[in-house]
Amino acid sequence: RAPCSGGFLADFEDIILFYDFYSATSLFNIWTKYAPRLPADYYNEKLLKVGDSLCEMKEYKLALLQCYGRYLQQFTINFDENKADVNQFKTAFFPKGFGDKNAAHTFHALSGKNICHYELVCDSDVNLQNKDSVTQCLHILSSLRLIMQVALPQEHLCWIIFNGTIYIYTICRKLMIVGQSSKALEYLLWASTCMEFSVPLLSVRYLTWRATLYTAVCQCYYDCQAGIHGEAFARRALAKIDELRQLELMSSSQSQEESRRHYREATIKMAVMIFKRGVFESRRKNKSFFRPKIRVNLREAQTLPWPRTVTERLLDEMFDSTASRFLAVLEALSDSNRRTLQTGPIVTDEVEIRDVVSELFMAGKELLISK
Structure with a gap:
């Protein structure tokens, strides 16, 4: 079939997934030669789709080098996301603004690149025992936060925010497991805040996920021996959940059973975080006055x-x-x-x-x- 018809890429998409790394690299080189003869949108879409398929097969290095990285080569090569601010980031990757038809592909490639980097770090150091591995995870989290900062004011990019919170939560959970909760806290706080400030995500549909992020923040505080802040954040989250409930009650639609289930689940999660400290603090001896000890047998x-x-x-x-x-x-x-x-x-x-x-x-x- 003629390459310009797209038939070659349709076949290539299936073929590439069955080759080892070196054979796949050769095929990608062939693919690249056809790029100028194909519509850019079509080529980029197929390139990123193959990258997603390779990620599903856990071929993260191949996806990073030959798909997401290949797409991002068109932008500033020496750009350092860890040192850049929002304006520099937008200038480097979105020079034509967010209305450009390629903006969604760019967000896709940036997110895919970060996930591949994270998976490769875990492959080489599954328990993040090396200091450098933790540092790389923090760089990835900073990059994800920068992507979300750029997307947050744009309501139509709420999918970037939602996916970003999932990526951040995944990496932070790993850090928490290996005893790095203090480093994960700020990013989980950021993810929780983004869910609150993205209007399309302020619905009952996403309440369960918000509660999961809130719970992770509380657990980080408790891990850091800052239980008073963990309880305070849980109470704040409970108030936010109640605000959403009140808004729904004022709307014309009646609360359905599924909505009540979401509210109940979220409320229980926050109550558990409050109980975690409250059950002990309510029993601590007040040193300002004397009271006899009454102990239960x-x-x-x-x-x-x-x-x-x-x-x-x-x-x-x-x-x-x-x-x-x-x-x-x-x-x-x-x-x-x-x-x-x-x-x-x-x-x-x-x-x-x-x-x-x-x-x-x-x-x-x-x-x-x-x-």
């Missing part, structure tokens, strides 16, 4: 009906189901800075805190049995 309490302790009463006040109460217990007992199920008692001089931990374990056991 937990062995005797086990024979009593639920709620048997202060902790269980708080669970009843904040949650209305066994599953949500058990989730709250698990989150309250989890701590990335220590082993939860250690053989000895929790290391603290505060008797009240040790009592809370014991009550949480007792509540968790009862919730499992009742379930």
